[in-house]
Amino acid sequence: MKVITFFNHAGGVGKTSSVRDVGFTLAHLGHRVLLVDxxxxxxxxxxxxxxxxxxxxxPREITLDDTLYPAILADDGANLALPDPxxxxxxDLIPGHLxxxxxxxxxxxxxxxxxxxxxxxRPLADRYDFxxxxxxxxxxxxxxxxxxxxxxxxxxxxxxxKGLKGLKTAVQMLGRFRQANPDLTLALILVTxxxxxxxxxxxxxxxxxxxxxxxxxxxxPLTYRPALYPDSQLHGEPLPLYSSRSPATGEILTVTNQLxxxxxxxxx
Ligand SMILES: Nc1ncnc2c1ncn2[C@@H]1O[C@H](COP(=O)(O)OP(=O)(O)OP(=O)(O)O)[C@@H](O)[C@H]1O
Ligand SMILES: [Mg+2]
Numbered sequence: 050m051k052v053i054t055f056f057n058h059a060g061g062v063g064k065t066s067s068v069r070d071v072g073f074t075l076a077h078l079g080h081r082v083l084l085v086d087x088x089x090x091x092x093x094x095x096x097x098x099x100x101x102x103x104x105x106x107x108p109r110e111i112t113l114d115d116t117l118y119p120a121i122l123a124d125d126g127a128n129l130a131l132p133d134p135x136x137x138x139x140x141d142l143i144p145g146h147l148x149x150x151x152x153x154x155x156x157x158x159x160x161x162x163x164x165x166x167x168x169x170x171r172p173l174a175d176r177y178d179f180x181x182x183x184x185x186x187x188x189x190x191x192x193x194x195x196x197x198x199x200x201x202x203x204x205x206x207x208x209x210x211k212g213l214k215g216l217k218t219a220v221q222m223l224g225r226f227r228q229a230n231p232d233l234t235l236a237l238i239l240v241t242x243x244x245x246x247x248x249x250x251x252x253x254x255x256x257x258x259x260x261x262x263x264x265x266x267x268x269x270p271l272t273y274r275p276a277l278y279p280d281s282q283l284h285g286e287p288l289p290l291y292s293s294r295s296p297a298t299g300e301i302l303t304v305t306n307q308l309x310x311x312x313x314x315x316x317x
Pocket of ligand 1: 060061064067090092184185241242243271272273274275276279282
């Protein structure tokens with residue numbers, strides 16, 4: 050089981066879209082995939098169309114007990130484990146919830162608290178080939194426990210000046226997280242929101258390759274598609290399912306294969 054966190058403390062860089070679409074593509078290739086929505090915004094959950102859970106007694110609203118929360122904090126301190134995941138589009142998902150945010154102020158009081166997601170995933174090692182974690186855009190506790198849980202990190206970064214600026218800090222922070230998790234590697238820098246009609250985007254991509262290519266493979270870019278991404282979100286479907294014949298689906302398959310190559314994993 051490989052645990053991969055899509056980390057960038059900058060907001061809106063494509064973390065959630067990538068976790069959803071790369072996760073779906075990995076499952077489509079035959080891998081067993083668990084997604085963890087570690088963001089109180091719960092966009093991943095929403096964009097997979099998961100708006101309720103059904104544990105055999107009919108559909109009901111998602112509560113904090115359905116999220117990663119029980120694995121991180123428990124009132125009695127015992128039984129720290131992930132709940133059963135929900136199923137969506139061939140994927141397993143630990144859904145998100147706004148109140149996952151309460152982990153932020155409570156975790157620092159817990160001994161070894163930031164290790165708890167890693168611990169909670171350990172018993173699932175035989176159940177999944179890949180666990181992809183979607184943290185919030187922050188450098189807080191939820192991001193820390195998400196990155197510390199991983200062996201590999203993918204850093205999504207928009208092909209823009211702003212994207213490049215944030216990437217330096219993201220890479221520095223990975224160095225810090227490595228103190229708690231020495232095996233952590235940067236598997237792939239995933240280029241998102243690329244607009245090949247603008248010089249700005251083309252130049253940013255060239256700078257990315259020149260300035261960061263020695264740190265990790267730089268993916269081929271995911272093109273900026275301002276209609277398709279929101280439409281797929283509204284439908285609650287991964288883009289490759291919502292629009293299987295779109296060139297975007299081909300791009301997502303390409304970057305998924307680049308990630309597999311970076312991880313040293315062949316096709317299923
Ligand atoms: N290739 C793309 N083309 C057009 N829009 C995109 C593309 N990728 C992502 N977006 C849009 O950009 C916004 C940010 O993407 P996303 O939510 O995946 O990033 P994020 O890093 O998870 O954001 P946050 O930091 O808020 O969690 C979303 O509205 C998404 O639809
Ligand atoms: Mg997100």
